[in-house]
Amino acid sequence: MSLFFFYFFAAILIAACLSVVLARHPLYNVLSLVVAIFALSCLFVLLEAYFVGMVLLLVYAGAVLVFFLFVVMCLNLNALPLMQPAQKQLQWFGALGGLMFAGTFLLAMKSFLAARAMGPSSIRGTIEAVGKILFTNYLLPFELTSLLLLVAVFGIVSLAQGALSTGKER
Amino acid sequence: MLSGIVFAIGLVGVTTSRHVIKVLLSLELLLAASNLSFVAFSKFNGDYAGQLIVFFVILVAAAEVAIGLAIIVLMYRQLSTIQADALKEMKW
Numbered sequence: 001m002s003l004f005f006f007y008f009f010a011a012i013l014i015a016a017c018l019s020v021v022l023a024r025h026p027l028y029n030v031l032s033l034v035v036a037i038f039a040l041s042c043l044f045v046l047l048e049a050y051f052v053g054m055v056l057l058l059v060y061a062g063a064v065l066v067f068f069l070f071v072v073m074c075l076n077l078n079a080l081p082l083m084q085p086a087q088k089q090l091q092w093f094g095a096l097g098g099l100m101f102a103g104t105f106l107l108a109m110k111s112f113l114a115a116r117a118m119g120p121s122s123i124r125g126t127i128e129a130v131g132k133i134l135f136t137n138y139l140l141p142f143e144l145t146s147l148l149l150l151v152a153v154f155g156i157v158s159l160a161q162g163a164l165s166t167g168k169e170r
Numbered sequence: 171m172l173s174g175i176v177f178a179i180g181l182v183g184v185t186t187s188r189h190v191i192k193v194l195l196s197l198e199l200l201l202a203a204s205n206l207s208f209v210a211f212s213k214f215n216g217d218y219a220g221q222l223i224v225f226f227v228i229l230v231a232a233a234e235v236a237i238g239l240a241i242i243v244l245m246y247r248q249l250s251t252i253q254a255d256a257l258k259e260m261k262w
Contacts, residue, residue, distance in 0.1 A: 035192045133218045145229045152233035159240045
């Protein structure tokens with residue numbers, strides 16, 4: 001049963017990812033990323049990482065992607081031609097991406113076999129378990145992320161102020 | 171293996187697309203792939219650290235997306251396009 005669900009959500013995830021990269025209209029890119037994040041969150045729940053799955057759903061599908069959608073609609077972008085004549089450099093990057101594809105695929109295959117040899121353990125990522133370790137062993141990184149978010153807020157405010165001072169409202 | 175496939179799709183998207191928003195979305199795919207890998211190995215190793223790292227990655231990704239989109243909005247105001255090719259010069 002759970003294997004069936006795994007393959008089901010994995011298929012949705014891959015289809016949505018392909019749609020993110022291949023779809024023409026930016027709106028469809030963003031919406032298919034919502035679907036991808038939802039499938040990913042379902043996979044997390046299948047892996048019994050409940051807390052992280054919920055955080056992913058709330059933060060990504062709830063906040064980040066709405067932000068994306070807002071910007072796409074605000075800028076009023078229309079569909080851009082996907083296949084323009086590529087530059088020489090860009091073709092090289094494409095080839096590099098293909099090579100990395102092969103490399104990551106081989107590595108993933110190897111790690112998949114290793115993981116299969118190990119077999120799943122019986123940890124459950126409930127809020128209690130994750131929170132306990134977050135506030136004991138990983139307290140310092142946790143506080144540092146709050147600093148990071150503060151710096152991000154400052155950065156955005158200063159960017160927006162730059163836009164205001166050039167005489168254009170945001 | 172699934173995370174490898176997602177990572178590869180995201181990588182191709184980052185390197186080949188000309189559209190800045192699409193580059194940012196593909197970057198999200200890369201982070202999502204690494205998140206999936208972290209959670210899977212946390213499950214298989216019986217260690218909670220992987221899930222905590224995913225938590226931090228989500229936070230960092232949120233900050234990165236906010237800054238990136240702010241830069242895109244500014245770029246649109248300055249250049250009235252968001253093709254990556256339009257960024258030929260780094261002078262303001």
